[in-house]
Amino acid sequence: MTEERKYWVPALERADGILSVLALEPGKYKLIDLSKRLDINKSSMFSLLHTLEALHWVEKNTDDTYSLGPAIAVLGSSFVKRxxxxxxxxxxxxxxxxxxxxxxxxxxxxxxxxxxxxxxxxxxxxxxxxxxxxxxxxxxxxxxxxxxxxxxxxxxxxxxxxxxxxxxxxxxxxxxxxxxxxxxxxxxxxxxxxxxxxxxxxxxxxxxxxxxxxxxxxxxxxxxxxxxxxxxxxxxxxxxxxxxxxxxxxxxx
The missing domain is CATH 3.30.450.40 (GAF domain)
Structure with missing residues (x-):
């Protein structure tokens, strides 16, 4: 195991994958679509999306697809201001x-x-x-x-x-x-x-x-x-x- 991966948190890596996909194609993917796209089983994807939604990192649209949430905008604005x-x-x-x-x-x-x-x-x-x-x-x-x-x-x-x-x-x-x-x-x-x-x-x-x-x-x-x-x-x-x-x-x- 490399030093870089020694303290790796897989759940954060999966969350990053979800956010990256939604940033490129907002409003395109439902839970099952994200599960297939990122090769994450449905139960794990449900937990990840539920947590991200509760934290306002993602939003669930009326057609059950997902987009980035308002918390991302706040973080991005803070980054830009640097x-x-x-x-x-x-x-x-x-x-x-x-x-x-x-x-x-x-x-x-x-x-x-x-x-x-x-x-x-x-x-x-x-x-x-x-x-x-x-x-x-x-x-x-x-x-x-x-x-x-x-x-x-x-x-x-x-x-x-x-x-x-x-x-x-x-x-x-x-x-x-x-x-x-x-x-x-x-x-x-x-x-x-x-x-x-x-x-x-x-x-x-x-x-x-x-x-x-x-x-x-x-x-x-x-x-x-x-x-x-x-x-x-x-x-x-x-x-x-x-x-x-x-x-x-x-x-x-």
Missing amino acids: FDLHDSFQTEAAGVRDRLQETVQLAKRIDDHILYLGKVEALTPVRLQSEPGMRLPAHATALGKVMLAQLPNGSLKQLYPERNLAKLTPHTIADRDKLFEQLGNIREQGFALDDQEAVMGFQCVAAPIFNRAGEVIAGVSCSMPLHQWEHKAEATRKEIIALAQRLSVLTLN
């Missing part, structure tokens, strides 16, 4: 939103996923589901790819030991070698694109935010429907790169 970057983002991104009339997002990378930290939302008919606290696979998003691109090859291989990658849409990169090749180009050009790789019908551009040591600490992005992207692509790319550069400078002060 970052001075969040306040700067809210201020700086507001102007970008107003100029583009599109939603701007802030996220950081946690291993092979991204965690959304902030969102400045535009008043558009189509609302993005990327709420603060939500996680998505990094390889399937512009935000994730622009942060992965700053990692050395050794670290990338540790994050992605398997060649096959999970697909969120038919356009998601599903081959590790193709991902690594694209990351090299992203590193050189300074921004990343997501062409319907996370959500069908949406295009996204993202740029990295660096700290004083030159390490990527977060990323900013703008997503929009394809018909809007056709007219706003160049302006959006310039705005997001400039926003990331401003936020990088602010982290130095």
